[in-house]
Amino acid sequence: MNKSSEILSVSDQIAIDILRSILRGKIKLGQKLPTEATLAKEYGVSRPTIRNALITLENENILKSKQGCQGGWYVTDNNPASVAKHLGSYLSLLIDSNQITSKNLWEVRNLIEVKACGLAAVRRTSEDLQAIAAAIPVDYANLSDYEYHSQDIEFHRRIAEATHNPLIVLIVNITTMVQELYAMTSPAPEKRRQELNKNLFEIYEAIFKQDVRQAEEAMAKHLQCFKQMSGNVSFG
Secondary structure (H helix, E strand, O other), rough: OOOOOOOOHHHHHHHHHHHHHHOOOOOOOOOOOOOHHHHHHHOOOOOOHHHHEEEEHHHHEEEEEEOOOOOOEOOOOOOOOHHHHHHHHHHHHHHOOOOOOHHHHHHHHHHHHHHHHHHHHHHOOHHHHHHHHOOOOOOOOOOHHHHHHHHHHHHHHHHHHHHHHHHHHHHHHHHHHHHHHHHOOOHHHHHHHHHHHHHHHHHHHHHHOOOOHHHHHHHHHHHHHHHOOOOOOOOO
16 A cells, blocks of 8 residues: 555645645645645646546545535535545555655554553543453454454553543544554454553453553553554554
């Protein structure tokens, strides 16, 4: 799935540039983009190339096409889900073009999620505990690799929500979104799943007891274990 910058298509490069402009605020959420003809002239490419770039962003729910007198290409509206989607897609495109590496992203997850786990231990409610417990893949032996990774992602997101900090929730949603795109191809052998699940129960127990240090140590151990399982390439 990863594509080097040398083979990244022109339309993909344009899609990255447009998305970068959105994220930097040069193009506002909800704003109408210039016409395809204008963009083609600006980038010095054909209209079909521009259209392919716009369709790529439409497929990521970053842009939407409207018909009629007000028709054209618009940036999707501003809401937490769409912001996370924008940023997650941006990260994916940057990874595809080799501008950031899996190691870069893993370092961010390690910095954010370890401390977030400690904060969740302090702030968690009974409802948070129920949600975290429900996300543990107890039936891991009967899950496909895809299902197992999906359940692990859900676990991380529930912990983020237990911090009751919307910015942490947003960041974890973004980083795990990239994990969804890449780590789903990583095999999850049963022996490794046993080890990972042991980590998850240790994390839950620490959060339940509101033991900040234990929660942070357990999360750090879990992320390191997942990193090793994915061969230091995927985003677990």
